[in-house]
Amino acid sequence: MTPERRKIMGDALGVALAVAAYGVAFGATARTSGATVAQACSLSLLMFTGASQSALISVLGTGGTVAAALSVTWLLGARNGLYAMRLSALLPRSLGRRVGAAHFVIDETMAMAVVRETPELGRFAFWSTALMLFSFWNISTLVGALAGGLIDDPAKFGLDVAFPAAFLALVAPQLQGRPARRTGVVAALIAVVAIPLAPKGVPILLCAMAALVGAPPIRRSDAKPSQ
Amino acid sequence: MSWTVILVGSFGCYVLKLVGTFVPARLLAGPRVQTFSKLLPVALLVGLVVVMSVDGGRRLSIDARIPGMLAAAVAIRLRAPFLVVVVAAAVTTALVRLAT
Structure with missing residues (x-):
């Protein structure tokens, strides 16, 4: 194995270990929010995108409607589609293999793959991260879900803040630069205003509008491809 | 929790990933699309943080x-x-x- 590939494997292992910590927290909190062990594990196997999985469980677990839960889940999952666009040159050309590869397009595999110098290394980074992360994520979800079953009263252990704390840890590194901070502040304000007025789950959906506020204003030059 | 929501939700997330692999990458080149795709998760995650921290069932609860x-x-x-x-x-x- 070349030194580049060995380095990629090491980085992928580091990413997978970090993700496993989230997996344990996800499994345990899913369980205390009303999901069974099989349901928590199915989400990690089939949905395989942490923020969407946590959002689905959070919205349903706090009494939100199915429509609100699915909307938030899919809006959060939409970014994986954008990653897939960016990765499409690295993904297999044949339809059958592409259908399989698409499942593994998430934040971490995209971030690990797009920074490589050659397409071969990019592909190697994508698959080594995908396989390690998928294994660690599913095992850690199972461990967390089993542990979560031992807890009778989640609020007594402060577990109702486990998901929001996890979301805060996910979003904190992204709050760099003025557009992101502005979006964050506007989203927080929308949430505070909407909570007393709108049914459960809807305030989070309204927060999506904050992404429009944070984006820079439309300029004429944006319409044409600028060099 | 219902299995239907879990399966439908998972299927939707997968379709979003798959559809992306067939869309030409140049559609993503515009700066506004780039910015919006970065900011949407920020907006939703901050929303989840705030709602799960202060929602007291149709009222704010500190x-x-x-x-x-x-x-x-x-x-x-x-x-x-x-x-x-x-x-x-x-x-x-x-x-x-x-x-x-």
Whole structure:
């Protein structure tokens, strides 16, 4: 194995270990929010995108409607589609293999793959991260879900803040630069205003509008491809 | 929790990934699309954080969750590992509930 590939494997292992910590927290909190062990594990196997999985469980677990839960889940999952666009040159050309590869397009595999110098290394980074992360994520979800079953009263252990704390840890590194901070502040304000007025789950959906506020204003030059 | 929601939700997330692999990458080149795709998760995650911290069922509720979230923020500032952030939040909220 070349030194580049060995380095990629090491980085992928580091990413997978970090993700496993989230997996344990996800499994345990899913369980205390009303999901069974099989349901928590199915989400990690089939949905395989942490923020969407946590959002689905959070919205349903706090009494939100199915429509609100699915909307938030899919809006959060939409970014994986954008990653897939960016990765499409690295993904297999044949339809059958592409259908399989698409499942593994998430934040971490995209971030690990797009920074490589050659397409071969990019592909190697994508698959080594995908396989390690998928294994660690599913095992850690199972461990967390089993542990979560031992807890009778989640609020007594402060577990109702486990998901929001996890979301805060996910979003904190992204709050760099003025557009992101502005979006964050506007989203927080929308949430505070909407909570007393709108049914459960809807305030989070309204927060999506904050992404429009944070984006820079439309300029004429944006319409044409600028060099 | 219903299996239908889990399966339909998962299927939708997969379709979003798959559709992306067939869309030409140049559609993503515009700066506004780039910015919006970066900001949408920020908006939704901040929304989830705020709602899960202060929602008291159709009213704002300032309770033991706030000190827990402050503990999480401090832990993130100190660059603590993910699990430490979550545990710090839960333990703080639990202790405040125990004390009040």
